[in-house]
Amino acid sequence: MSPRAAGLAKEAGYTNIKVMLAGVPAWKKKGYPLYASDEFVNRGNIVLIDLRAREKSRRSRIPRSVTIPFSELDDRLDDIPPRAPVVLYSDNAEEAEDAAKKLRKEGIKNVSLVYGDLGRWLESPAASESGPVVTEINWVRKPGRGEVSVADFTRALSGRENAVILDVRTPEECEAGAFPGALHIPLDELPRRTGELPVNKKIYIHCTTGARAEMAYRQLIKDGYRAYFLVADITCDEGACEIDE
Amino acid sequence: MRRNAAVFIPVSIVLVMLTWGCARDTSVTTATGGKTRTVQKQSASIYTGKIVGRSNKAGTISIVVGKGDRARTMMVRFDDRTRGLEHAVKGRAAIITWELRGSEKVATVIKPKLAKLPPGVTEIKPAEVRKLIESGADHVLIDSRPGNRYDQAHLPGAVSIPVDRMKTALKTLPPRKDILLVFYCGGYT
Incomplete structure (x- = not known):
């Protein structure tokens, strides 16, 4: 982006232009x-x-x-x-x-x-707030493009959404536990195994953080599936998994 | 030589074991090992574009190739023979050479796709930019990323001119053509 912008400035006659390439x-x-x-x-x-x-x-x-x-x-x-x-x-x-x-x-x-x-x-009463301080943090992620919210994901887990859960973690990671009913296809096997997924349902993808789930999402969207990915920390222990935003 | 052989045997055992676990229906393709690979190594190809993900756990890289409506995210695998893995960084542009092994695309070489500066435009390092800002010397610092990225976090004193609005924003720059303009964005893009 910046080299292109610099090029436009140069065309406009500017003579002293630098670009911080490392960004x-x-x-x-x-x-x-x-x-x-x-x-x-x-x-x-x-x-x-x-x-x-x-x-x-x-x-x-x-x-x-x-x-x-x-x-x-x-x-x-x-x-x-x-x-x-x-x-x-x-x-x-x-x-x-x-x-x-x-x-x-x-x-x-x-x-x-x-x-x-x-x-x-x-110094502006209209632009400021006063009174007892707030110490508790209440932040909820707004799902970005292609993301599923924790709320919708949880609903799908209990079968209240027309969606399947796809787990793209490695087989070793799944051994510590997985969500009941989730399909499991490790990310690296996904390109050749997409045929196993339903085309008439939403697919909610998870891994342990959201990084691999996003990569899987991109693959499935390209292949025409209705995929969404979860950005959250998933930790599994003794068969059970927890979701942490 | 002896040492090499000793390393090779445990590695092949591990590969076979990796395909078990909770993916029960995985077909074991690694058992045929090197032989299959040499037979099916037919084509080498190249993907050039932005890296949008890399998973060390899965051994995969996602790269967006093509522009606009034709942009597609491709996934390739990598292994310990893939060269230049350090250039597969999310957000950076790269050139991935891959070959087909069985039905899998495996990266062989990854090279960074370096941004070319227009003639007469030079690079400036972050430390020099910081000095420039602190010195108070005349300059305009321009953030070329989309506006929402600027809103979240930008360099001190920078102005936001997303690259697609650069042409129309030129008239808002100081008229003095020899003033120092410093551009930056989200990295080597």
Whole structure:
């Protein structure tokens, strides 16, 4: 994308053009900070964390904030859903950057910061919130294109959807347990075994995280099936499986 | 030599065992081993496109080939003889050479598909971009990704101009043609 954009700028007469080819992934890898747009802070399906002291947060905070003072962050890391886009802010820029690094280290992939001066929220009664702080995180994933929600997947498990469950994990993984009634075709065998799947039903695909399920979904869509994939952590032990968003 | 033979035997046992487990109806194709492979190794082919998934557990790579309505996701297998596996990274463009073994497509070589910069345009590393931002020197930092990606997380001070809107957005750039423009996107795309 960026080389093409650079080419257009060059055609328009610009003479001093550079491209950061390594892109955002490399920037992230270096531990450099990334920022969310104000629109995303206000309306995105995010976990917005106020890292300031409780008292400050109680007086004025960005609407929808969860208050986790920086000093308490370590104890709360487990409460942050790893797939949620997390946006952090603080009146101490260094702490906010440190917190972002901590969260990334914890495996939370989408972490960004509120950009610049917080005054555009905190000093405007209309744009801010006050009162007792919120400490509980309530985040629900909005299924993206091709995804099945945990709710629909669960309904299919109890037979209340016209859908079959397809498990694409390896045979070894299935030995620890599988969902009752699920079809099992390991991902690597799927291209030559799609004929075993029903064409008149929805197919809800799962693996252990959603990565392989998405690959299977792409294969089945190409082959004309009504497939959907589940993005969630599935852990199976002693025959039973659990779903964790 | 002796060591090689010692390694080979356990590997072939493992391969046979892998096809059992809870996939009961799996046909055991590995039992015929190398012989089948040499007979059926008829065609080598190439997929060029964006890697959209790689599973080490399943030993598969998904790659999107073709553009627009003709875009298709193809799945190929890889094994420990596949070269250049480090280039099969989700989100990056790659060139996969594969061969048919039985009914399976197996990657033999994976090469990165490098983005070509227009003549006169140079690469800049993240560390230099960071220095540039901190220095406050005159520049425009442009995020070429779709707007929703920018909204979620972008470089400090960057403006969003998705590549498909670049032509119309040119007039919003500073008129001074020698101003430094720095473009970035989601990696080597």
